[in-house]
Amino acid sequence: xxxxxxxxxxxxxxxxxxxxELARARLDDVEELTExxxxxxxxxxxxxxxxxPVPREDLWEGCRQYLERVLQILSxxxxxxxxxxxxxxxxxxxxxxxxxxxxMLRTFRLGGRVVWEALLDQAQRDGADxxxxxxxxxxxWTVIDGLSSTLSTSYRNTELERLRRDDQRQHALIEDLLxxxxxxxxxxxxxxxxxDLPTTGRYLVVVAEMSADGSFALRGQQDALxxxxxxxxxxxxxxxxxxxxxxxxxxxxxxxxxxRPLARGRVAVSPAVRGLAEIGLAHQLALTTLxxxxxxxxxxxxxDERFPEALLVQSPDLAQRLLHSRLGPVLELPVKERDMLLExxxxxxxxxxxxxNAAVRLHCHRNTVLNRLHRITALIEQPLYGRSAYxxxxxxxxxxxxxDGLRE
Numbered sequence: 169x170x171x172x173x174x175x176x177x178x179x180x181x182x183x184x185x186x187x188x189e190l191a192r193a194r195l196d197d198v199e200e201l202t203e204x205x206x207x208x209x210x211x212x213x214x215x216x217x218x219x220x221p222v223p224r225e226d227l228w229e230g231c232r233q234y235l236e237r238v239l240q241i242l243s244x245x246x247x248x249x250x251x252x253x254x255x256x257x258x259x260x261x262x263x264x265x266x267x268x269x270x271x272m273l274r275t276f277r278l279g280g281r282v283v284w285e286a287l288l289d290q291a292q293r294d295g296a297d298x299x300x301x302x303x304x305x306x307x308x309w310t311v312i313d314g315l316s317s318t319l320s321t322s323y324r325n326t327e328l329e330r331l332r333r334d335d336q337r338q339h340a341l342i343e344d345l346l347x348x349x350x351x352x353x354x355x356x357x358x359x360x361x362x363x364d365l366p367t368t369g370r371y372l373v374v375v376a377e378m379s380a381d382g383s384f385a386l387r388g389q390q391d392a393l394x395x396x397x398x399x400x401x402x403x404x405x406x407x408x409x410x411x412x413x414x415x416x417x418x419x420x421x422x423x424x425x426x427x428r429p430l431a432r433g434r435v436a437v438s439p440a441v442r443g444l445a446e447i448g449l450a451h452q453l454a455l456t457t458l459x460x461x462x463x464x465x466x467x468x469x470x471x472d473e474r475f476p477e478a479l480l481v482q483s484p485d486l487a488q489r490l491l492h493s494r495l496g497p498v499l500e501l502p503v504k505e506r507d508m509l510l511e512x513x514x515x516x517x518x519x520x521x522x523x524x525n526a527a528v529r530l531h532c533h534r535n536t537v538l539n540r541l542h543r544i545t546a547l548i549e550q551p552l553y554g555r556s557a558y559x560x561x562x563x564x565x566x567x568x569x570x571x572d573g574l575r576e
Contacts (some may be wrong), residue, residue, distance in 0.1 A: 348448025385433025
């Protein structure tokens with residue numbers, strides 16, 4: 169029996185030509201294939217039912233575009249699949265809708281199966297060479313892999329861009345809070361919702377300095393606070409790390425106790441303030457408190473612990489005038505005598521003006537302490553006793569410590 173020449177030509181055609189002809193024959197059936205893919209999605213990929221942000225019409229259209237593009241590439245009508253604009257757009261849109269990438273990749277594979285079955289049916293109708301049909305399968309999965317890769321790249325780039333926008337939005341909101349904008353009730357409510365923070369309740373503001381190597385003086389703070397069920401948000405600024413800690417109705421000392429051991433440099437915490445409306449004030453108080461800590465120190469300080477120093481930091485010119493007014497002549501002495509007298513005055517004030525206790529502390533005789541105090545009185549030409557003297561001398565010593573500490 170003599171073979172049909174037309175059949176012989178079909179059986180000996182190269183796989184690429186067979187792939188092109190089979191794909192072209194099914195291009196008019198894209199809508200039918202789309203219905204098949206949708207049925208397969210809800211049968212084999214039921215996670216799609218969890219994504220209400222994707223309307224059925226949108227899903228249908230995305231599947232239609234995808235299947236049409238697969239057939240167009242297989243038919244040779246468009247180049248691809250790398251960098252394909254249809255796969256890029258699908259990846260971008262589904263990322264914005266929150267569909268997991270794994271679900272989309274399974275959908276693309278299901279689409280590949282639908283196309284393979286359609287081309288296999290067409291090949292059987294056309295009597296295509298089985299060896300050539302095997303080549304069709306290779307072509308299909310090469311295209312699916314390429315489109316999947318393009319989808320993944322587009323999806324991840326969209327996610328990164330969204331995260332970048334989210335970070336920028338959070339950064340802007342926190343900056344507005346620090347500037348005091350939350351006095352506007354409507355803004356405070358919107359911001360609290362976006363940052364997942366309470367509008368009311370008490371807050372602390374934490375400021376941690378940045379060291380010369382770019383690291384911050386506080387590490388692991390967010391997890392430590394979360395362990396106490398305290399919500400917090402953190403902002404990296406040009407020279408510091410700023411945190412908003414919602415202590416709400418809890419004792420603020422709980423937060424201080426967990427943060428204090430984490431300090432690796434200068435860290436300051438504001439007093440507790442009421443609600444987001446006072447975050448701007450709390451930030452200013454935390455910055456002032458940070459200024460009372462000496463350079464190089466590794467400590468967490470609060471305003472309650474540093475009120476006198478904070479007052480001096482707020483008025484540096486006045487602090488220097490106070491220092492020179494109360495202790496100027498002592499500061500002009502030779503270093504050895506100056507330091508001895510200042511040490512004696514400090515010990516005496518800290519020991520509640522007890523010469524006996526100061527002598528024990530300084531490891532000297534009580535009369536030695538008295539002689540040194542008389543020397544200071546003669547130098548500054550002012551009495552050391554009395555409430556006004558105690559306050560002004562204590563502040564002057566604090567101003568000196570601040571001056572020397574901040575110079576280091």
